[in-house]
Amino acid sequence: MNTNAKKPIVYVSRDIERALGKKPTDDYFIVTNKTKYSDSISNLYPKNVILVDAGTLLDTYELLERPDVAEIIQKHDAEILVFQNTSRIERLVKEKGWTLLNPSAKTSKTIEEKISQVSWLGKLAHYLPPHKITTIEKISFNGERFILQFNHSHTGEGTFVIENEEHLSNLREKFPKRECRTVSYIDGSVYTVNTVVADNILVGNVSFQITGISPFTDLPLSTIGNDWKMPYIALKKSQGAEIEKIAREIGERLKSYDWLGLFGIDIIIEKTTGNIFLLEINARQPASTTFESQLQKKKGDGLTIFDAHIRAIRNETIDTKLQVIRDGAQIIQRITKDRNKNTLNINKEKLSKIGCETITYDNVENNKDLVRITSPHGIMSTPNTLNEYGEIIASSLS
DSSP: OOOOOOOOEEEEEEEGGTTSSSSOOEEEEEEEEOHHHHHHHHHSSSTTTEEOOOOSOOOOHHHHSSSSHHHHHHHHTTTTEEEOOOOOHHHHHHHHHHHBSSSOOHHHHHHHHHHHHHHHHGGGGGGSSSSSEEGGGGGOOOOEEEEEEEEEEEETTEEEESSHHHHHHHHHOOOOOOOEEEEEEEEEEEEEEEEEEESEEEOOOOOEEEEEOOOTTTTTTTTTEEOOOHHHOOOHHHHHHHHHHHHHHHHHHEEEEEEEOOEEEEEEEEEOOOOEEEEEEEOOTTTTTHHHHHHHHHSSSSSSSHHHHHHHHHHOOOOSOOOOOOOOEEEEEEEOOOOOOHHHHHHHHHTTTTOEEEEEOOSSSSSSSEEEEEEEOOOOOETTTTOOOHHHHHTTTT
């Protein structure tokens, strides 16, 4: 492994919290849009957090295009890190003569997209629920509900639960020739684990994935949060070991493709059988990385998942164990038909009494993040039921 002195890192991100897995000090810099929240962080770290006030929120590519951002990168002779790499970002970085630390966008796309993912997994595809690649015109409804996924889907969009012929017929009329993946419907609880590929595979802390709870979202399959306490309530030791095994095997496959750094997997445990299936691979830094790292930092002196990510993508040897956490949660209020930034009221005083913090967003599109609430406590009592802390959070939003 390379142990030479490293250059500074500039993390360029549309949303600042993606970059807050570690404090922006020393040789770690953040370039992001100016918002109320990012402004508060910049006030704490004025030398290392650089805000762009463009009058509108710029995506990562648009930020990287700006001459003032280029000046910052060149001033520090820095390497670049982004939340989610794309081919456009890669081309721009190459044109500028910069160094991008993220793994290949092409590899990421192949792994994340629902159809190409099956062939990429190879023998590991047996971890997926029973599935089939086809076009919508060839699908018939046999009376049992199933999942239909277009090649690209995110936070529940592009994924449909087909429960009747009418629903399937509507999609068939719109997209008869579109290729898709059909998956057997598995009734169960979903868990997430973030993992780092380095000289070895470092499996992070399993969290319960909070999904589709109203009124936080209108979409039944939309991910709205994570609870790191629930696995210790709901999972058997053997199930936790199986989840870790799957994460390690996928990590080893990624390693064979020269992948370094973070990825995440979603796992579902079938309610009636306890069988474990792979639902999704996030071939990038998962969104829950930041808060997992913040919980780890507060818990002890072990390595955080974000620091492991940084060290891995810089090809450094990692001989420190990840910090274990057994509590904490975050939940997102997404934009819904009834809730947006003009209609949502937040009782921050009530939330602060139970140790919660809030991050608000300026998004306007349906199902985008409106407010993120972080809690030092778990907020779920069962996979579908909020506990006392969760109920306080829910009642603080109106």
